[in-house]
Amino acid sequence: MRLASAAEWLGGVQTAARPPGISSKGGRGVRAGAAAFFVSWATIDWPKPRPPRMMARDTPLTAPPMPINKTSNKSGPVLPAIAPVEALLGAAQPPVYAIDPSGVIVYANAALCDWLVAPLDQVVGSRVEYHSEAPPGAGAVSADLCPPPQALAGQPLVAALAITLHDGKLRQREFRFCPLPAKPHDGQSATAAVLAIGDTKDLPPDSAEADAADNPLHLAIRRFRAEQAAGHAIDPLLGVSAATSRARRQATAAIRSQANCLITGPGGAGQTRVARAIHYAVSDAAAGLWQFSCRGMRAQELERLVSKSEPSATLLAVRLDELSPEAQHALVRLLGAQREQPRLLATIEAPDDGPTTELDPNLAAMFGIEVQLPQLADRLADLPWLAQLFIEQCNAGATHQVGSIEPAALDQLALYAWPRNVDQLAGVIAEAHANAKQPEIRVTDLPPLIRHAAVAAATIGDKGEPLDLAALTARVEREVIERAILRAGGNRSKAARLVGMTRPKFYRRLKELGIDPPTGGTAP
Template sequence: MARQRAKSAELARLFNSIDRPVYVLDEELVIRFLNEPCREWLGEAAESVVGQRCTYRTSPAGDESRSRPLAEALCPPPSVLSGQVATGIVVAPDGHGGWRRRLARFIPIGPCGEAMPAVVTLVEPGDLSPTDEPLAETRPHGLEPAEPTSDELHERIRRFRRQAAGRYRIDRLLGDSPAMRLARARAELAAAGRANVLVVGPVGSGRRHTAHGIHYASDPPREGTLIPVDCAVLGVELIRSTVHALASNPLGTRAARSTLLLTDVDCLPGEVHSDVAAAISAKSFRLRVVATAAEPLIQLAARGGFSRALAALLSPIVIELPPLADRREDIPLLAQLFLEEINAESTKQRGGFSADALDRLDAYHWPGNLDELALVVAQACEKAEGAEVQAADLPSRLRHAAEAAAHPRREEPSIQLDEFLGRIERELIERALAQAKGNKTKAAVLLGLTRPRLYRRLVQLGLDDGEDY
């Protein structure tokens, strides 16, 4: 024991002699040691992270003040657990509510192929600028992969959440597709004001999550109340009594910061449309209304399926969430986001997805949208044995869908029975007439028909030449 303490003290002296930040994690990714330059870099937060376990995820915006998210910001990629040296970005508070990014090198310590007793992290001395992309620079020169690496996706999620801090916390609006850029802009507009908002999208696209995010993004978010009303489940009388009660302003001054959430408002019974419109139009009604629907209410009203007045009241700001299949370029980022959320609750840490796994995710049609993607990632992480999720770890239905797309079923030509029989009948009559040398009486005998019946069929088939011999 004394020898072990002496060895630890010697290592501490060695690491403290290094002029750049160094920290050490044990085999369970618990932070065990910070050298003096690292303590200076982390500042007041240094003591709080010692003894904290790292998980490979990015913290939601606004959560970074806690010690656990700071430990997450110092976590190495899970590939280190398999003995690989890795490069990544780590962050530390700058003392002014912001963050300082630096490039770090994670070095596993231990015999190759054996249990890893520790990870030594060497942090570069210079801070990165907000526009620096150092992970892209670590690729071999001239090689540009078709997909970003897991570490780059991890950093993009972190940057997205950092930029979203102080505005809104809507993780599932993550994405670079034009539709999601527009959705984010409108969500920011909604979060900054008190106008009514309609969130539109297919089932599983994150409508309810987005609606909650808009409410909780309000400043200050915790002083207002969120009042959910499920229009697809609650009866007419309960909905009517709820909105009338809210119109009487029972929340007092808190009403100006509170939100009425009408989920599945397109399923609202028609007989209560006028009651809801009257209630939210009343001067005494001070709540902001956020509603969710499968399609824009103005379009539904144009077809006679919704009150035009209520549709107008609920639609000052419309946020449209597209199906996941229409924004496939966002799938790698979203899959990485869900994977890192699982990392936060699991002892098993996954770094990302293999190229084959990402290809399979991209090829799937995603009828369940984001909810289905989150479930698929959870199932794959549970099955995966390595630091990276492989295509074989994904549910079998994705493989079956890929195989079906690669070998589409050949369309069998349909047979029109009447048309087919008509062609045969015509051919038989023409043969009989040719054999009878145009004598219709003989042709009728050859066909087993009466002469009048043959005449009728000749007229119907356009074969009657008017001659009768």
């Protein structure tokens, strides 16, 4: 049962619903803390330099005195009468809402619904998630109202929230988040609920105060996605590097001109996602996107596909470089024979060690614009942006919310070569997100591959000592063997199987590396 009003949440009735996992005794403490919070709002020690305020900057906080409920004979704290509290919240000018321990919005006042331009039933019951994936509308409430994950973890803070309007524009407003601690259980602290109270006025566009109050990368991604087609933003082209800016200009030209477009780049650079974003960015793209793989496609199959497509449709040829010369010639002939040609988008994967496969000259001449996607290693300035983007994508639908990645972890990401480019970075961040136990990804959350690359880079980069490949290999091998022994519970036979060695070879390497593991489980 979800809480539908402030009266229930603050404990106005004996049978009021409670956040999951909170006992009735703990619930009284939470409700008492909530009541005290609203009475003594101005005494909360908010992060400096922003002074605490509930109303507009020039309006002092005033609240009517709350009569004490003297009729209560229950043990525990004596609560103020609920009616004035409910009236205060319901008629309050600032937007107010509350989040339970599972991340679900359990209360929202009228001012919040007015700010969101959304009815109450689309707000209460929504689960907040720290990302920018949802398009404008009712589905965006979960992302619009999510505080930084540090607040969900129990840290009071001030942050700017941005909501996406139906016209794609952002409105920003500063909120104060007050986590209410639950009664400790088994010595472990927990958060019973998070109260959020906003200012009465929006922040100016591109406000420096908003950037300082929240994660600036999170807000920058919100702005970037708001400027793109809803749900089809050109995510691989997020960033500030010169190579990315050039590719973004090329993609923008393809969108505006609606010309045939060729998207090239190394493997894993996101060519197909960019092509789809170019198609869906056009307002009349509802005619349909016909996407097909060129690998192994014969001329007869291609002819059937083209004959079925509407003139207003878009053909997306994935890996056009894998289309046989006969099929390339057939594609030119088929498109040239039509009075109204469908738009043609195509992707090509450029090999790392050689030139791109040459296309039929007549086919290459059909493309008016080429979008060249860079390697991730050539756009390391974009790493913080892309890492934040993939963190927020992982937050969508996840129970654990992560807000950012620590600088030391970003440094290790920058030392890796990224042979599979942006797609590989997305996989690494997904694994680190799953490993993270805090609201921030740390070095220890990164996959072993990234940490080993950092060790190798540090060894190679040390010009004061000669390069010792054997020592580096032994160092990496030692860590792998020690991890296998730990996973096997000290059982050396099982550890040998985990690393793919025979037992004699495994025992020999233990001796050579000076590893003396504890025995456990079945004797070796």
